[in-house]
Structure formats: structure tokens, C-alpha cells
Amino acid sequence: MFISIVLTPLFGDRYSIDVAFIPIGDKYTMGVEDALQAAEWYNAKMIVPVHYNTFPLIQQDAQAFVQQLEEKGLQGRVLKPGEAIELSKEG
Numbered sequence: 001m002f003i004s005i006v007l008t009p010l011f012g013d014r015y016s017i018d019v020a021f022i023p024i025g026d027k028y029t030m031g032v033e034d035a036l037q038a039a040e041w042y043n044a045k046m047i048v049p050v051h052y053n054t055f056p057l058i059q060q061d062a063q064a065f066v067q068q069l070e071e072k073g074l075q076g077r078v079l080k081p082g083e084a085i086e087l088s089k090e091g
Helices: 002-014 032-042 062-071
Strands: 019-023 046-050
Touching: 002 032, 019 032, 032 046, 032 062, 046 062
Parallel strands: 019 046
Antiparallel strands: none
């Protein structure tokens, strides 16, 4: 755990991350505040919130999370259940 905490802030500086799937549920994963910090560290082109709203204990407002990302100059997208996004490798 210590290693990933130390190295995580470096990911966005070392790698060009296209999409980051970041948990926001809070009880068994990081919550919104930590997810916002992780999103800043990763500096991905797109952030997709995951692991939330599957049962009452992990209810979160994913749209509000995306709004907070946008306030930090980051792009986020909420996927509806069953919705897909297409990722392609350039070059």
C-alpha cells in the first residue's frame, strides 16, 4: 500500500493516461474527496466514476463528482448501467 501511495502522484507526470476508472463509493473504496485527488494525480483525459450506487451504503452523486472534476479543469463522464465507451489505440 505504501508504495502505491508514494508512486500514484507520479503517474500523471510519467504517463499519458487516456481514461481512468476511479471508485467513488466511499465505504469499501475511496470516496469522492480522495477520488478527486486521485483524478488530479492521474491527470487522465477522461475520468469515469465507478463502484457506487449498487446498494444503499455506497450511494453517491456521480454527476456532482463530474461537476467537481470540471471545476478542476478535468473531464469526467458518468456511464449508465450497460452503457459502453469505445477506446481505440492511436498510431
